[in-house]
Amino acid sequence: MKHFNKIVVVTMMILGLSSNAQDSNNPWAFSFGVNAIDTKTSAGGGNNWLDRHFSQPFAIKENWNILPSISYIGVNKYIGDNFSFGVSGSVNKIDKFVNYSSANGYVVSNPGDLIYYGIDATLKYSFQSLIKSKVIDPSLSLGGGYTFLGDASYGTINTGAGVTFWISENIGFELASKYKKSYGERVTAGIPDAPSYFQHTAGLIFKFGGTDTDKDGIYDKEDACPEVAGLKQFNGCPDTDGDGIVDGIDACPEVAGLAALNGCPDADADGITDADDACPQVAGLATLKGCPDADKDGIADKDDKCPSVAGPKENAGCPWPDTDNDGVADKDDACPEVAGLLSNKGCPEVTAADLDKISADAKSIYFHTGKSTFRSEDVPVKIESISTLLKQYPTAKFSIEGHTDSDGSEVSNQKLSQERADVVRNALIERGLKAENLTAIGYGESKPVASNKTAAGKAKNRRTEVVLQK
Incomplete structure (x- = not known):
C-alpha cells in the first residue's frame, strides 16, 4: 500500500x-x-x-x-x-x-x-x-x-x-x-x-474553484457586476427599482421608469422625465419643459393669464394688455394699474388688516370740545395714513362718520358731528381720494362707544370712523 x-x-x-x-x-x-x-x-x-x-x-x-x-x-x-x-x-x-x-x-x-x-x-x-x-x-x-x-x-x-x-x-x-x-x-x-x-x-x-464575490449565485467569470449582488437575467447586475433596466445604465435607479427615458419615470407620459418636467402631472411640450399650452401661443398655461385665448408674451398670453398683470384685461379692469380680483372687476378687495388700521387711525382723530377743529398736531399724520391705505382700493367706497359726546343739545351735536365728518372727508379729498368714493354723515350723540358720565368716556365719543360701504 x-x-x-x-x-x-x-x-x-x-x-x-x-x-x-x-x-x-x-x-x-x-x-x-x-x-x-x-x-x-x-x-x-x-x-x-x-x-x-x-x-x-x-x-x-x-x-x-x-x-x-x-x-x-x-x-x-x-x-x-x-x-x-x-x-x-x-x-x-x-x-x-x-x-x-x-x-x-x-x-x-x-x-x-x-x-x-x-x-x-x-x-x-x-x-x-x-x-x-x-x-x-x-x-x-x-x-x-x-x-x-x-x-x-x-x-x-x-x-x-x-x-x-x-x-x-x-x-x-x-x-x-x-x-x-x-x-x-x-x-x-x-x-x-x-x-x-x-x-x-x-x-x-x-x-x-468558482468564485462568487457578491454571493448572488452567479460566478464572477459570468458576472457583469461581480462586486454587487444582482440578478441572473441581467448577468449578475442589480435592478434596484425593478423596472427591467440595470442600475448601471439606469439614470433613475431608485425609481421605476421607462427604457426610452433611461429608466426615469414620466407620470404624465409626455416623453419628458418627471425630474425635468415643470408640469409632471399634466402632459405638455418639450419646448415648455413639459407644460401644456392650450391656446398654442407659446406660453405655458401655468404662466398664461389667458390660457384659452392666444395672446402675445408681453400681454402675459392675453390678446389685450393687462397692465397690472392680475388676469383682468385693462378694458375690463376697473383698477387697471392695481392688481385685483376678477370677481371684483380687477380691483382688490379691502383686507381685514387694512380695515383695522384705517379704523384705528380714524378713531384717534380728536376734536376740540364743541368745535370741528383738530385737537392734536399728529392728526394730519393719521389722515395721511388713512389716505395711503384708501388709495390702494380706488373703487372701494367709504363712509366717514362723525360722532359727539352728550354735552350740548342734540341739534347742535348733530350739526357738529356732520361738520367733523365733512372736515375729515375734505382732508382725504385734498390728498387725492375721489370725492365720489367718500360720503360724510354725522350721527351726533346717538352712537356713543363709552359712558358720557366721565371725561375719558366723553373723549372717546368725540370721534370719527371710516367705514367700508358694501
Missing part, C-alpha cells in the same frame, strides 16, 4: 494548487470511488480480437477484481473548449487473473497477493454542451499511465469512455471504463506480467 500513499500525497498537492488557477467557473473537479480490473483482454486465444475483449464485458463475478473500499481518487482541470486534463491514482488486489489455453479455454486463476497500483494522466472531452443537457454528461478520453503489478511495472496507453450524472451543479455520479494497452506484453511461465486490461470506475465527482 505504500505506493497508494504516494498517489494520495501527489493528488492532494495538485488539489492544493487549484486555488491559483481559477480561470473558469468551477474549473477543478475531485473524484473518488471504487475501481474494477478485468484482465480477460490479455488472456489471448478466443475466437478473435472482439471475442477476447468484449465477449464477457459484464462478467463481474467471474473476471472483475474489486477492492471493497475507496480505491481510486482523481483530480481534473478544465482547460477550455469542453476539454479537461486530469490525473488519478488507483489501487486494487488481483485475485482473478484470466488465462487462455487451447485445451481448457479461458481459465481464471488466483495469483495470490498480487497488488495493483496505477497512476494515469487523461485528456477528456465532454459532450454535455453539445447535447444541451444539464444532467447527462457523456465523455471520451485519451491518455497514458503507469502500472505497478506485483514486482512488474510498465506503461500503458489508455482510451476510454464514461458518463456523469450531475446530481447538482457541483456534485455528480461518474461511471467510466478505460482500456489500458501495455507497451509490450511480457510473459513469465505462461502468465503475462505486463498485461493489458480494462479498468472500470464508479464514484462521486465534485466540481469546485
